[in-house]
Amino acid sequence: MLKSTLIKAAEAGAKVMEEYFRGEFKISYKEGINNLVTEADHASEKAIFEVIRKEFPDHFLLSEEAGEIVMDSSHKWIIDPIDGTVNFAHGIPICCVSIAIERDGEMILGAVYNPFINEFYFAQKGYGATLNDKIIQVSDQTKVISSCLVTGFPYSYRDLPNGPLEVFSRFIRKGVAVRRLGSAAMDLCWVAAGRFDGFYEHKLQAWDSAAGFLIAEEAGGRVSDFKGEKYSPYQPHIVASNGKIHEELLNWVNDKIPA
Numbered sequence: 593m594l595k596s597t598l599i600k601a602a603e604a605g606a607k608v609m610e611e612y613f614r615g616e617f618k619i620s621y622k623e624g625i626n627n628l629v630t631e632a633d634h635a636s637e638k639a640i641f642e643v644i645r646k647e648f649p650d651h652f653l654l655s656e657e658a659g660e661i662v663m664d665s666s667h668k669w670i671i672d673p674i675d676g677t678v679n680f681a682h683g684i685p686i687c688c689v690s691i692a693i694e695r696d697g698e699m700i701l702g703a704v705y706n707p708f709i710n711e712f713y714f715a716q717k718g719y720g721a722t723l724n725d726k727i728i729q730v731s732d733q734t735k736v737i738s739s740c741l742v743t744g745f746p747y748s749y750r751d752l753p754n755g756p757l758e759v760f761s762r763f764i765r766k767g768v769a770v771r772r773l774g775s776a777a778m779d780l781c782w783v784a785a786g787r788f789d790g791f792y793e794h795k796l797q798a799w800d801s802a803a804g805f806l807i808a809e810e811a812g813g814r815v816s817d818f819k820g821e822k823y824s825p826y827q828p829h830i831v832a833s834n835g836k837i838h839e840e841l842l843n844w845v846n847d848k849i850p851a
Contacts, residue, residue, distance in 0.1 A: 676775030780804025
């Protein structure tokens, strides 16, 4: 029942995205520069909630727009109704619905659905990851210098030591291919599918990564914080990789590579 409801919820949110895409919709701004929210975000979230509440009215919900809807439950749904809202608002089809289910503090199910390119990613803890029902695996790349990486930047940039621009510059100056797509959930799924060899970002929220990090791990990848420790979506830093380049990638991110 959890799995089928998760899939229905992701499909419901995606249907709303398709209805609004390239049409006219209201855009408002949250705190910070370029921190958009559209009426499509709210409509997608409403559609997702309706599916979940029909089957599991007592489950905890954590969603980007509504925040925490606290319930006394062992299950928590972590929802991003549109991950990649800036892309969506500009008609760029790199955006998706992202939904994860956490049980007693452990992520057990995750779904990421981009209807514009017809890609539905799914993972269940211990059962592997799929793209459109076909098993996916991370890449076999063994060196960072030969990798294709992806990252993102916070819209409110602070001049912190070894911040996003400094790390990005380190890769670019050495000739490493690094992309910025604007959707962390898609970034993680494309690591899972072997398209990217690694992903790192300095500042994410739980709804950005909860589903994608499980999908990446279940596809054979490794996901950690910047210290290389067990990943939690409730802290901001993330490094995800095929596993083979993980330790080296951590060294690059933490400025520990030879000059």
